[in-house]
Amino acid sequence: MIPNNFEYHRPANVQEALGMLSQYGDEAKLLAGGHSLIPTLKLRLNDPGHLIDIGHLKDLRYIRQEGSEIAIGANSTHSDVAFHALIEEHFPVMAQAGRLIGDVQVRNRGTIGGSIAHADPAADWPATLLATDAKIVIMGQGGSRSVAATDFFKGLYYTAVNEGEIVTEIRIPVPPAGSSSAYMKFMQPASRFAIVGCAVMLPGGSTDDPRVAFNGVSSAPFRDTGVEAALKGKVADKANIEAAAAHAANGQSVMSDHFASEDYRTHLAKVYARKTLYAATS
């Protein structure tokens, strides 16, 4: 449990961190809460020459309303997000997901920015960001760009973040009044990551634009357009929800491991689509 040697850097601000990233290139790794990175260092699965610690940067730790959007600084911890009044008010889906991440220690140290940049397919935030139509703000030395969540998560531990860039913020449109949402997950019993995590958002509380997203099911989180299309415009009653949920994970390449084989995981996706739709509409 002793990592290889590395050089530790503590930049004073994002600009300095970007400079270091540029200087050390692929030798460098960003450290925020450390809850994904440190274990891989200790197991020597990851061997960066330079660790650039941005976890202490306070100007990346905030949750506030800016016009019609809620802005979440990347350094906000899982607890910051899960228990914030604005999140509880507008995004029950995120309040619920955040409370299901790891344990108290993990939630108090791990950051939302670190989690999504790491892009573990079984992490809990990605489905919620897809369902809430979030945008991720990524900063490079040339400035900032904003990427829709649907374009951000590209694959297993693979995102739209390029070398030399830092995730700085998540921006989510404030949903219309009457919106409802929910997140439910079937946990891997040892790690408590999601075997299946389902996020549902019904803007305005209607099924005009239902959003259903999964993490844990496939190598990247995804919006389940099959379920969404089947529910769109329908009354959210038991029969329609069950019929829509039956489409879950159709056409997806579903993961398999010793906790859940491909067909069992596919079955669970359908079960959790149904459960989460019920939760969002009850």
Added chain:
Amino acid sequence: MGNYIGKSVKRVEDKRFLTGKGRYTDDIVLPGMLHMQIVRSSYAHARVNRIDTSAAKAHADVVAVYTGADIHTDGNIIGVPCGWQVNFKNGDTMKEPPHPLLVKDKVRHMGDAVAIVIAETKEAAKDAAELVVVDYEPLPSVTDVGKAAAAGAPLVHDDVPDNLCFDWELGDKAKTDAAMETAHHITKLDFVNQRVIPNAIEPRAAIGSYDATNDKYTLYTTSQNPHLTRLLLCAFVLGIPEHKVRVVAPDVGGGFGSKIFHYSEEALVIWASNKLQRPIKWNSERSEAFLTDAHGRDHKTSAEMGFDAEGNIVGLRINTLANLGAYLSTFAPAVPTYLHGTLLQGLYTTPAIHIDLKAVFTHTTAVDAYRGAGRPEATFLLERMIDLSAIEMGMDPVELRKKNFIPAFDGVEQEGYITQVALQYDSGDYHPVLDRAVEMVGYEQFRKEQAEARANGRYLGIGFSTYIEACGIAPSAVVGALGARAGLYESAQVRVQPTGSVSVYTGSHSHGQGHETTFAQVVADKLGIPLESVDIIHGDSDAVAFGMGTYGSRSLAVGGSAIMKSIDKVLEKGAKIAAHKLEAAEDDIEYSDGQWTVKGTDKSIGFGDIALTAYVPHDYPANLEPGMDFSSFYDPANFTYPFGAHIAVVEVDPDTGKVDLKRFIAVDDVGNVINPMIVDGQIHGGLAQGIGQALFEGAIYDEEGQLMNGSYMDYTMPRADDLPSFEIDRTVTPCPHNPLGVKGAGEAGCIGSTPAVVNAVVDALAPFGVRDVQMPMTPERVWRAMHNGNGNGKA
């Protein structure tokens, strides 16, 4: 009775444990200490063609790098011995291939030790270990016991045909075959009792230190039995006289069996400390612990239980394959045989029993005793079979058990019960534990709720388990006849200090059991002195005369009995001194509440005064030695036989197959109880482990012999939120053959609980036609069982 026995005295050791002041092996830092890192095999089976240590040796701060070639040519070091010999059915000695400290030609399991790197710092040792280049030639491997026993399987040891360490049988085969011929009903089941990984909270560690000035070694190690480790290390591995080695097992953070055994790392640090003339520390990382701590269970069994038309068991016929792993761990041969086959009588009057067993090598980590050791496997077998039989014969599982229970016997007025499988139970009264558990769960009401729930698409289940275990291990002559290469007595020294306080030196070892409290309660009560006046010392071979350590729920039954013998000697001598001081005949002196009194008078003298007199013998009986310090060895007359009844209540989610353990009731009879709180704690911990095996735990090897779940991200340990608040109670049937009447409580929870949970899940899934679910009963397995039973996943 005095003031302490039977009371939930708070654990005196907890002050240091709860304030972080425990002193564990890894807390010990010796001057000039070096650090050892072990290069371990990433292959299950491979020929080692070449080991290049040059880069590692050249690494900064590296002091030495050794391979098997350095050690196994050095004198006569063969490797780690086995402490128990089982013979083939035909009388041949079991196959006992060498278990080298570092491999010479082949690695035989993932994690097998290839080389050691010793450096000034742990960091340097670890860095340099990555620079050792091993040229492996991968070979076919086999991890599954059934496949390893099959013809043509890859051989673990070239000179062990069919990977067969030994075959073995117990019971009357002809009688059993005849009974099965005439049976009205035979229940058959093939099942696996899966491999589990112990996971004590403190990983193993060892420090070897050599003092050239007196040619003496000290080994600090995470051991459940330091004296046995010393014996094996000295006499069987390194050839060092025992008086030249001190073994200290300081605070140890749990063992569950995995720290009974003598491991090669202990020998390596001692050997290298002499080579380098510096102390050397090794501590296991968690990943290493998963790969190298001896694992538990791993049986593949075919069972048949025969009944007459009235539901009386007429015969039990068992075929078992036991996985031993790649090498023989210290007590490995005893576990599937004399700790398993001998328990197949259970609580039942079964008149004919036969077990046929093969012990098989595989390319896996060694398997040895793990909490319960053989007895959980026997209990699982019996309790699954009787529950399944109840289903097949349309009988109630409680009634079927009670119909077959052995009638009560106290071992005093009534003889101990002689089983068909070589044991004589000491005392037992089995109906009350089951009756009480059934009462606590509200069985009749439950069946009503279950029926209502099923009508609403909810699947509740109830599962029973009634068990017996053989504890208080063990009468030396008996185990010697069965192949043990050691006696299993215990020693105790009670040293009364001149001012009347008492130091007790016990050969038992506490690594979570609370001996410092329980033993002190016994001593304080029997001597009539305050608890604070008693200190319990254990775990140091230079302090304690001898010891056989702690496992097999033996500490109080055997170690406590040894203490009682020494206490008797103290009181006997005290009476002689008191008689002299009080000018009375010894026969007229009686002892109570810390005072020797001349019967019928108010003439008395206190314990402290007598102690002082013994050490300042100015006015003293002639012909009596000064001092008050007595050693005893106690060899039990028999095993002890705790028993109990466990009930699990579960609900299965038909959508996901997830099992929700809603209630768990345990009524155990562990004989007399010294500290109810500590016994409750032992039961609770045992239940968690037994339930863990049923629902969560299990080693998974892939086709290449890689352990797939060697971390807490993948290996599911039971957690608090997985478990209900346990509902426990006890009956008390004293052990008739030891002075405290105690039977042992350390393993009961783990032995009884596992089948109760499986039985409950099978009961819940009865509407789906399910008759068995393989452990661990993961949601997917349960879901598949629902879909496989009647084929459509619908009740």
